[in-house]
Amino acid sequence: MGDVHEVPRPRIATAHLAQHIGQPVCFVGRVEKIHPTGKLFVLSDGEGKHTTVELSEPLDEEISGVLEVVGRVTNQATIMCMSYVQFREDKSPFDLELYNEALKIIHEFPEYFPFS
Amino acid sequence: GGYMQSPGGFGSPAGTQAEKKQRIRSQNIVPCTVSQLLAAEQVDETFRICDVEISQVTIMGIIRHAEKAPTNILYKVDDMTAAPMDVRQWVDTDEAGGENVVVPPGTYVKVAGHLRSFQNKKSLVAFKIMPLENMNEFTTHILEIVNAHMILRKNLMSASRAPQSFSSGGISDVGGYGGGGSLPVNGLTAHQSQVLNLIKNCPVPEGMSLQELKLQLHNMSMSTIKQAVEFLSSEGHIYSTVDDDHYKSTDAE
Numbered sequence: 322m323g324d325v326h327e328v329p330r331p332r333i334a335t336a337h338l339a340q341h342i343g344q345p346v347c348f349v350g351r352v353e354k355i356h357p358t359g360k361l362f363v364l365s366d367g368e369g370k371h372t373t374v375e376l377s378e379p380l381d382e383e384i385s386g387v388l389e390v391v392g393r394v395t396n397q398a399t400i401m402c403m404s405y406v407q408f409r410e411d412k413s414p415f416d417l418e419l420y421n422e423a424l425k426i427i428h429e430f431p432e433y434f435p436f437s
Numbered sequence: 438g439g440y441m442q443s444p445g446g447f448g449s450p451a452g453t454q455a456e457k458k459q460r461i462r463s464q465n466i467v468p469c470t471v472s473q474l475l476a477a478e479q480v481d482e483t484f485r486i487c488d489v490e491i492s493q494v495t496i497m498g499i500i501r502h503a504e505k506a507p508t509n510i511l512y513k514v515d516d517m518t519a520a521p522m523d524v525r526q527w528v529d530t531d532e533a534g535g536e537n538v539v540v541p542p543g544t545y546v547k548v549a550g551h552l553r554s555f556q557n558k559k560s561l562v563a564f565k566i567m568p569l570e571n572m573n574e575f576t577t578h579i580l581e582i583v584n585a586h587m588i589l590r591k592n593l594m595s596a597s598r599a600p601q602s603f604s605s606g607g608i609s610d611v612g613g614y615g616g617g618g619s620l621p622v623n624g625l626t627a628h629q630s631q632v633l634n635l636i637k638n639c640p641v642p643e644g645m646s647l648q649e650l651k652l653q654l655h656n657m658s659m660s661t662i663k664q665a666v667e668f669l670s671s672e673g674h675i676y677s678t679v680d681d682d683h684y685k686s687t688d689a690e
């Protein structure tokens with residue numbers, strides 16, 4: 322679990338998975354469904370597109386709402402999750418569509434938002 | 438927050454090829470990514486990211502690790518752009534009841550602090566660490582980073598060549614380093630920019646008179662024009678010529 326957190330992890334949306342096969346990434350999305358085994362769940366990004374996230378160990382807690390996943394993109398364009406964090410929404414809902422717009426900006430201006 | 442220093446001080450009347458590369462002295466508090474801080478070059482006491490001088494910065498990331506020592510708390514803050522950065526927060530040991538609350542790992546925080554480098558390793562000394570209550574602030578921070586660096590770099594480039602108009606591609610209202618209310622881009626409000634542009638484009642040797650400005654700027658009152666002229670003059674963008682009613686631009690060719 323250690324190494325992927327020591328390198329740059331570009332923030333991406335579902336559409337960018339194919340360009341990052343084999344690479345560490347950071348993906349933010351809303352929980353859509355969780356597989357009964359707890360080893361797989363589906364997140365939707367700010368454009369409503371779905372990404373499958375796989376875990377090496379089954380989930381040991383309930384997850385819901387918006388998650389930020391750090392992991393590596395597999396050959397099947399899923400994400401092998403190394404860690405995740407739930408975004409707090411107790412005070413305000415997270416605007417995932419706005420986050421998606423921000424992603425477009427940072428992809429357009431990598432000189433002002435470098436991933437090393 | 439901090440405040441944006443207007444680039445006006447660089448419009449020196451000499452303005453010739455002898456001009457060295459000028460840089461905007463940053464008195465701002467600049468939102469940055471960890472990757473930008475790691476890439477910042479240090480010359481003597483100052484740090485620079487692509488020639489933009491930085492000192493006070495804000496970063497936003499998740500706490501990966503927290504270690505409490507008697508005089509300080511050492512955090513590792515991760516914003517995904519690089520490896521987590523060391524952030525040190527000094528503890529007030531005189532405080533009665535003494536315990537500084539350690540922010541737990543897994544919390545998203547906004548850190549405001551000074552960039553430091555010791556034995557080639559960069560770190561931050563934080564004067565403020567605030568857990569985020571609204572994650573939309575995080576999205577805003579991303580946008581502010583792009584905006585801030587874009588504006589700061591463009592200001593640098595336009596200060597060192599013959600500048601055209603001061604419009605930049607950045608969004609104009611950003612909190613944290615802007616100051617209040619209607620934030621001017623590049624330190625000039627819309628009125629000031631209009632007045633400056635007219636003065637710049639005036640070909641007459643004695644420059645543009647206040648009366649001329651009033652004729653051309655129908656929507657502006659004389660007092661607004663005078664205020665703009667006073668500001669531009671004190672910032673060094675314009676100077677009076679034959680009398681206090683005539684002005685030329687310091688950047689004119």
